[in-house]
Amino acid sequence: LVTWKRNCRSCCCLSYRRDHNETSRLNCSERFTWKYSPVSDPALRIYPVNLGDEGIYTCEFANSEGNFHFLSSLTVTVPPVVTLTHDKNRGAVCQASAGKPAADISWIPANNHSSEEEFHHHNGTVTRVSYFGWASSSFPSVTCLVTHTAMNQTLVMDLRYTSHRLLYILAGAAAGVIAVTGVTLCLIFRCRGESFESEIHYS
Missing domain, CATH: 2.60.40.10 (Immunoglobulins)
Structure with a gap:
């Protein structure tokens, strides 16, 4: 079981249950989806990124080895x-x-x-x-x-x-910024056992 969610009641919750091959979407627009397939790469894809997408995203991962919980922080920077x-x-x-x-x-x-x-x-x-x-x-x-x-x-x-x-x-352009620039943006969050911060340019 893999679940991506944001820390608010009305925010998107996207999950995949492998034993049933079933994806569940709660309060998720079409902008929130899997990058490829949750079976091979359970990465969250947000496209395009909006200012309102800022916040803490949680990845919950459960398998035969146990339950895992990872956090990712998204900050949107607007030039x-x-x-x-x-x-x-x-x-x-x-x-x-x-x-x-x-x-x-x-x-x-x-x-x-x-x-x-x-x-x-x-x-x-x-x-x-x-x-x-x-x-x-x-x-x-x-x-x-x-x-x-x-x-x-x-x-x-x-x-x-x-x-x-x-x-x-x-x-x-400023150097050293982890960002994707453009009119429409795509953010990929990966659930790989470590937390990280993401900073996105929005124009």
């Missing part, structure tokens, strides 16, 4: 949408929208008069907005640096023109 614009008060506005966790924003050149706002959304994502005033600045451009666990991005704005052109964007 923010980054923009650099200007407002009517001659200020640069760098915004990192709907990220999880919240992104960090810094400026080049550094500005002691910059300010920041943060907005928390119902789905757990965060929008962070930073304002940079350049009315008395002699610098030809301003650079916004956005740092996030899922990505790093640099945007540069030319201050010498009334249109305040966005010069270029540099984007880089």
Whole structure:
């Protein structure tokens, strides 16, 4: 007997009983299924992964050798949408929208008069907005640096023109993250006698 479940009453519970060759699904959408066959590889497949899938997943495994209980933790990381614009008060506005966790924003050149706002959304994502005033600045451009666990991005704005052109964007991915990126995602949990944590990028 192999059972995958999450620690809430209304969450999916997926199980397979080998002696009856029978699969049982309770509160499971079509996104939750076996990767291949529970007989050969009882791995849980979640496709696509949603923000609401975060939590602790339990694998319960019973055979002739005894009963086993393993835990897996799923964290969904959402890269923010980054923009650099200007407002009517001659200020640069760098915004990192709907990220999880919240992104960090810094400026080049550094500005002691910059300010920041943060907005928390119902789905757990965060929008962070930073304002940079350049009315008395002699610098030809301003650079916004956005740092996030899922990505790093640099945007540069030319201050010498009334249109305040966005010069270029540099984007880089963070290293050392166990993740699958894309519009639709697939997460595989394996029940192999050890617990682990999974971190997923969601975009």
